[in-house]
Amino acid sequence: MPHALISFHKPAKSPNALLRHMQLKGLDTRKQTAKALQALEFIGYHRLLIYxxxxxxxxxxFFANVQFDDILQLYDFDRRLRLVFLDAIDRIEVAFRSAIINTLALDKACGPHFYLDAIHFNDGQAHRNLLKQVLGLRDSGNASLKHYYDTYNTPALPPVWTVLEAMTIGQLSRLFSDLHLDHRKMIAAKFSYDESVLSTWLQSLTLLRNVCAHHGRLWNASITAGAPKYAKAIANEFPPHHDRGRVFARAVVVQALLAKIDPTSDWKSRFKHLIASLPMTALAKAGRTTADLGLVAGWENHQFWS
Structure with a gap:
């Protein structure tokens, strides 16, 4: 039986009051009072709470000897981790949009408005859901959609390239998964991975992007929902099955895709540099290790990351 709900009566507290509260919980701020108050003023207690x-x-x-700097170091590392992933996911999202367009819109059997025909999808329900979604995009404020509806009266819906530009990565992932198997295989060939693998990779990156975009804690998160499927060609790069919800499994996915999208990308170097900056002292005080990220031992020396 669910517990009875109660009224909320907690008052808001000033940065000074919050710092005093943390000190009463055992936090050592003797040498960092000014820095702590600055962070509580401009980052906020509740943003820092998860760290x-x-x-x-x-x-x-707080555990013995924990200082405010330990909190800030975990927060800053996680912030930079989110940013480096968002940069990569942006490129991957754009690449998948382009791959769908260049594969299907250019195909004589499909064309710019292929998505209007249910024959190109797994089933009728998936197609109906897509059309409903496309209709819902009309009021999204997207400039390209507005231009189409202001300029043309037929077909009733815009070409696929206009639709894809207005879609979120989640909608894009759903579209790819709902396409007919033959279409998914053609698109997947551009990335050199099996379509079933790519479907889970897009889903996993969608979840990762949402965590990053909403400032969720990432470094020690285990996003087990939508965990990426292992690709046989790079199976040794992935962590063990029980760790595939960890952030490193998704880093492998990102690097595998970027290596196809842009072989000159320096993302892997930036990721390696970031991991090398892990606040090990703070981790040790928390009783945590690099295993919380799901890192494979010696991963940085693998050819995949070189």
């Missing part, structure tokens, strides 16, 4: 939890015991008291 305090690993540094606290079950009673929410």
């Amino acid at each position: 305090m939890r690993p540094l606290q015991n079950p009673q929410k008291r």
Whole structure:
């Protein structure tokens, strides 16, 4: 039986009051009071709270010798980790949009408005859902969609390249998964991976993008929903099955795709440099290790990452 709900009566607290609260919980701020107040003023206690939890015991008291810098180092590392992933996901999202257009819109059997015909999808329900989604995009404020509806009266819906530009990565992922198997295979060939693998990769990157975009904690998260499927060609690059929800499994996916999209990309170097900056002292105080990211031992020396 669910517990009874109660009224919320907690008052808002000033940065000074919040810092005092943290000190009463055992946080050492003797040498970092000004920095702590600055962070509480411009980052916020509740944003930093999820980085305090690993540094606290079950009673929410800070472990011995934990300083405010330890919290900030975990926060800053996670912020930079999110940014490096968002940059990569942006490129991958654009590449998949282009791959669908260049594969199907140019195909004489499909064309710019192929998505209007249910024959190009797994089933009728998937097609109906897509059309409903496309109709819903009309009021999205997208300039290209507005131009089409203001200029043309037939076909009733825009060409696929206009539709794809207005879609979110989640909608794009759903579209790819709902396409007829033959179409998915043709698109997947551009990335040199099996279509079933790519379907899970897009889903996993969608979830990752949402965590990053909404400022969720990433470094020690386990996003088990939509975990990426292993590709046989690079199976050794992935962490063990129980760790495939960790961030490193998705880093492998990102690097595998970027290697096809742009072989000159320096993303892998930036990722390696970022991981090398892990705040090991803060991790040690939290009783955590690099295993929280799902890192494969010696991964940085693999040819895949060189």
